[in-house]
Amino acid sequence: MFPELSDDEQGSESTVAKSQLQAGVTLAKRYLIQEVVGLGGMGSVYRARDMHFPNVTKLVAVKEMINSAPDPLVRQTIVQNFEREANLLATLHHPSIPKIYDYFTLESRSYLVLEFIHGKDMEAVINETNGFLSEDQVIAWAIELCDVLDYLHNHKPDPIIFRDMKPSNVMINSRGEVVLVDFGIAKAFQSGIKGTMIGTEGYSPPEQYRGEATPAADIYSLGATLHHALTRRDPRLEPPFSFAERPIRRINPAVSPELEAIVNRALEYDPANRFKSAAEMKDALTAVARKTGLLGRLKTIASPVKSEGIKPLWKFKCEDEVRGTPAIHQGTVYIGSYDNNLYALDAADGKFQWKYPTDGGIVSRPLIVEGNVIFGSEDKRLHVVSARSGKVVWTYFTDGPIRSSPTIAEGHIFFGSDDHYLHAVNINTGRMAWRFESADAIRSTPFVMTDMVYFGVESGDYYAVNFRGEMKWRFRSKRAVTSSTVGTGQALYFTSVDATLYALDPRNGWVIWRFRLGKSSISTPCLADDLIIVGAADGFIYAVEARNAKEAWRFRTEHQVNGSPVLYKDSIYCGSVDGSLYCLEYRTGRLRWKFGTEGAITGTPLVYDDVVYFGSTDHYVYALLA
Amino acid sequence: MEKLFRWLFGKHPPSAEKATDVASTAPLTEEQLKAIVSNQNPQYDLPQLVAAAGQSVGKQRELNEDSLLAITATMAGNSGNLPFGLYVVADGMGGHQFGEVASNAAIRTVAGYILKKFSPYLFQIKTNPMEESFQEIMAAAVNEAQRIIQREAPGSGTTLTAALVIGQQVTIAHVGDSRAYFIYPDGRIEAVTRDHSLVQRLQELGHITAEEAENYPHRNVLYKALGQGDVLEPEIFTLAFPQLGTLLICSDGLWGVIGEQEIIRAINESPNLQRACQTLVTAANAAGGPDNISVVLAQLIG
DSSP: OOOOOOHHHHHHHHHHHHHHHOTTOEEEETTEEEEEEEEESSEEEEEEEEEEEETOOOEEEEEEOOOOOHHHHHHHHHHHHHHHHHHHHOOOOOOOOOOOEEEEEEETTTEEEEEOOEEHHHHHHHSSSSOOOHHHHHHHHHHHHHHHHHHHHOSSSOOOOOOOOOOGEEETTTOOOEEEEOOOOOOOOOOOOSSEEEOOOOOGGGGGGGGGOOHHHHHHHHHHHHHHHHHHHOGGGSSSTOOGGGOHHHHTTSSSSHHHHHHHHHTTSGGGGSSSHHHHHHHHHHHHHHHHHHHOOOOOOOOOOOOOEEEEOHHHHHOOOOOOOOOOEEEEEEEEEESSEEEEEHHHHHHHHEEEESSSOOOOEEEEEETEEEEEETEEEEEEEEETOOEEEEEEESSSSOOOOOOTTTTTTEETTTEEEEEEEETTTTOOOEEEOSSSSSOOOEEEEETTTEEEEETTTEEETTTTTTTEEEEEEESOOSSOOEEEESSEEEEEETEEEEETTTTTTOOOEEOOSSSOOOOEEEEETTEEEOOTTTTEEEEETTTTTTTEEEEESSOOOOOOOEEEEEEEEETTTTSEEEEEEEOOOOOOEEEEEEOOSSSOOEEEEEEEEOTTTTEEEEEEEE | OOOHHHHHHHHHOOOHHHHHHHSSSOOOOHHHHHHHHHOOOOOOOSSSEEEEEEOOSSOOOOSSEEEEEEEEEEEEOOOOOEEEEEEEEEEBOOSSSOOOOOOOHHHHHHHHHHHHHHHHHHSSSOOSSSSSSSHHHHHHHHHHHHHHHHHTTOOBOOOOOEEEEEEEEEEEEEESSOOEEEEOOOEEEEEEEOOOOOOHHHTTSSSHHHHHTHHHHHHEEEEEEEOOOOSOEHHHHHHETTOOOOOEOHHHHHHTSSSSHHHHHHHSSSSSSSHHHHHHHHHHHTTOOOOEEEEEEOOOOO
16 A cells, blocks of 8 residues: 555644654653654654763663543553553563663653664564575574563563564564563453453464463464564464464475474464473474574575476577567467567467568567458558468558557457557558547557557556547556556556556546555556456566455566566466566466576567467577476 | 335245245346346436445443444546445444444544545545545545544444445445445345454364354454554455445344344345335344444445
8 A cells, every 4th residue: 555645644644743752852851852763552662862871872762652541540551551561671681671771751641761772673674674584594583582481481470471472572683683672561351341352463372362371372472473574474464373374384485394393383273282381492493493504504405496497399589689479370479579570480380481571670469350460560550461471461550659559349450659649440441440649658558348448658647438539537647557457347457657556447447446566567467366466677576466455475586577477277477577487376476487588578478278478588489388 | 226126026035935936936147137127227327326224222232332324425527427435334342441432433533534535526626536546545544543543542442344335346444343245136145344353263263163153252352453453454345336236234233133034134125225224223123132233234226
């Protein structure tokens, strides 16, 4: 979802800002507020300087709790919880527990002054890491966390149950060590009251719903934290107790089976089946660290993915880059090249059949209708040639290069041109039926559905035009819409250079959802059951759920993904500017195989009869077994 | 239109003797229904949204902690008049202080936020399409409600099931165990939300059976509620409004008390939506009325 703020939201932001302490304010004549470093449910956390040490810069963390509850009883409970946290912290001494310096209450706000931890919380570390955290790193943190849990659980006279182990409560300091923060929770569980009650979220074990807080509960939450760190799947966004449905090694195959087994044991549904103590879990982790050699271990070789050794069925060399998309008809593959020719090749062996020269590069996908091949060229013309002989049937002139691929509906060919027009040309006569003037060059392929033509243009405008060439509605994205559209009766899907995947209502152009991509995109989405799959210039191939715009998976290639993915059986085929064609399992995004070429792949592959056909800027057209 | 529905389908899930009468008649397919309705109703070429609501405190509670809102309008626009509807049910947490404050704040904040966003399109002359998506507006409205509840009544919580209808798209935001259903004239019922309740989850995991679930001691424990937790991830999704069907949103005071068959019958046999709401509320009270009851029904006709 978009972080951008409308006017109204900015309004409410500023009321939050007003209630926050501003930099430069001194609290209790001692703590000079420098900046907000965190936001909690009940107030902010600030970095402040302790002015009792005027000659050195001593930084402290000031945790604020704003007590705005109107009910006096609720207010009192909140203050008691706060003081409980302060008193608890004062009795604890462990390298992974922050030192407490002070606490005080000013009017409706209470403050805790704590050791300032230079670092980031684990949730931020997980989110900011590209790909997965290394197993060694996670094991090292896990051992430290077991150590501090062991300390808390053996506290005298009563064991302390942390109750709120989760990545955002674990700070990683500048030396890479973990520090537990936020001891304030110890949520009281109200039971026995009739009505709807609330449990807790994400990292909590099943028994917490029954009000039981035991060391085994902390072990479960630690398991949940490690699962999140290893898989990048936030359990708060998943149904509770669903870790078993997301096996670690299926998401992140780099994790060792031994570590996976430890995390699974910590996450056992029945507390009796988990580790008996944090110490026991620590021992198990240490054993794995020793075995896999935290001290410089050999990288495992066995990647199950074959990236070498795939032999193409055939390849065919053109005289220049192949950026277009192929089409197939009766055993012949048709594809355009930057050498200005359209080639007809035998689909079985790649044997040259004929070529048809134009006066410009061909980047579009040919359309085959009634024995004719129809395609646009950068020579500004739409060419119609015989599929069998390659002889010209007719041509149609526009006033700009044609990069949009033709679409046929109701006896008319629809295509766009850099001359800003959407052209509707009668297939039999080769004459214009009408043309529709848009705001800019049209490079996308028109999408036709229920008597309407949908297309985006380089200005960022997106049009819905009926079969008489009248505009029904218009939508505006922030940057060019070069991507073509795919759609269902329920929604139209396309991407924009403004780095967004859009879902619009086809009837009126209202936005159903937007999905933020890492960078711009000109890739056309592909529908795969309830997933929308599309590439972007950040190198990722994304799979997004159609009903709620949730990311199902993403796959990283080594360079921009400008071409479009296609679905064939249960695989997605997609090229990347890194030169490889990728074959991914469409439900999980897992790599099945990849095939490297010597140039960028910017077109869309064609898969037909278990063979993948595609071109590369290395001048070759390839055919591989799907 | 409702009369036509009654005439067409009202006799479908009838008493036993009637069932034998129509035994030789196969139920109509959706296509057939569509064909009949469109043939006999050419005057409904523009879709019309109609809705009704009903509430009761129930027979065993003193307080009503449910809140409800139903707004139906038509957006005049260049590409035709668009049906606009906003239907929300919120059920405040009984075990917490301010259950009714939370459900009330949830409704007001969510509805206030959404109506403010759509205000230019409903009440002012404006032609630019909205930039934000339905789902983003819903998410922002729910987050705003989360913030307000945490500020106004910390510790309290509420369920929230909200449906925003624009044209033929219905965007639903859902937290907790109030429910949205699609009910079709041929007697099918489809739950479109999934309860965020412990008992539901344990059942999904196979740890308890449906029978055990009926008597589970922590039946009412939710794992997600508005006002609770630091990260609230409401379920937000968009579906096509059920063709010829009815959208039902209700609190557990309805669905936890009367069965699906009774719900279907009440809707498909009532002459209009108001009467259907009345029938549903009465049925829940007749079955003991253990909890507050809230019901909203909406249909898109034409």
